[in-house]
Amino acid sequence: MSVIALRNATKRFPGAGGRPHTAVRDLTFTVDAGEFVAVVGPTGCGKSTTLSLVSGLEPPSSGEVDVDGVPVRGIPDGVGYMFQTDAVLPWRSVLDNVAAGPRYRGAGRAEARRRAAVWVERVGLAAFDRYYPHQLSGGMRKRVALAQTLVNEPRILLMDEPFSALDVQTRALMQDELLRLWQGTGAAVVFVTHDLEEAIALADRVVVMTSSPATVKGIFDVPLPRPRRVEEIRLTPAFIDTYREIWQSLREEVERAREEASRRAA
Incomplete structure (x- = not known):
């Protein structure tokens, strides 16, 4: 059974x-456990929806939209969501930003910080765990956001253009980092992007x-072996x-989207 299933x-x-505005219509596709599915389409077509x-x-x-075969009626358990703009709290250190998720889920302060420290190290920020967001580069803030999401061990990882604001080199590094951290977790990923190469x-x-x-216009298999390094695989x-x-x-x-936008502007 698929972890995620959208049917019409x-x-x-x-x-x-x-008059109602239809953002998406008759969406039908599934995502299995441990599968990474990317969604692409024209700007404003409804990918984030x-x-x-x-x-x-x-x-x-x-x-219908089902998670684990059950219709979605609220936020399902085990969902992690990484947005285009990071959700780091400026008054908290790197460690305490990552510990916030476990704390909200009932973990004690010491346990939350212990779990957070593991993920801060995994994303390569152990030496910066006492830094605050304003002291970090854009790529480092994205690493914090990634640790914030993964520390809760989500079964479903939803990502809405999380690396779009980064420069090309940092973006490639974060793509490799995401693959490294996701590989073997069994999490189902839905990743929205404008970048077909990504x-x-x-x-x-x-x-x-x-x-x-x-x-959905089409669904395409990607016949590339794992593990991958994104800069190498592109060649x-x-x-x-x-x-x-x-x-x-x-x-x-x-x-078609460009022509429609031009027509409306005229």
Whole structure:
């Protein structure tokens, strides 16, 4: 049984003039335990809405969204969510930022800090555990955010363009770091990105969404072995062939979204 299953899931929001705006429609795909699925599509097509449906932050207007075979009626247990902007608290040190999750879940202060210290070390920040967010680089803050998410040992990891604000070199390092820390955890990952190269380098499958209102246009397997180093894997013929195949599908939707935006602007 799949950990995550969307079946004809549709989400509508109130729109201008009282007419509903359909963000996503008839979404259907699954994610298994230990599987890394990336979601790509044109800007504003509803990729983040998909994560909101899985996380329980938004209920579907119609269709079904299940986690572990149970319809999502609230935030399911075992879900970790990493946003585009990090959620580090400026008045807390690195260690105490990472310890906050276990504390909220009922762990005592000493136990929470012990668990946090393990993850601070795993993300390479043991020497900076007493630093505050304003003393850290952008990449280091992302490492804190990653530790904040993984310290709770989520069964489902939802990631909404978490590395998009980073420079190219730091982004590649964080992609490798994510793969290293995720490998072997058994967590199901849904990773939203605008970057097709990032999607292919990380994922087992890539879901291509149509222009708004988004639905699933195609699902592509990524035939690249694990473990991976993203900068090395991008140079292989298999990566290039996979990119070419998926881009042919994605390009049509990007062009359609651009034409629609131009039409509205006119």
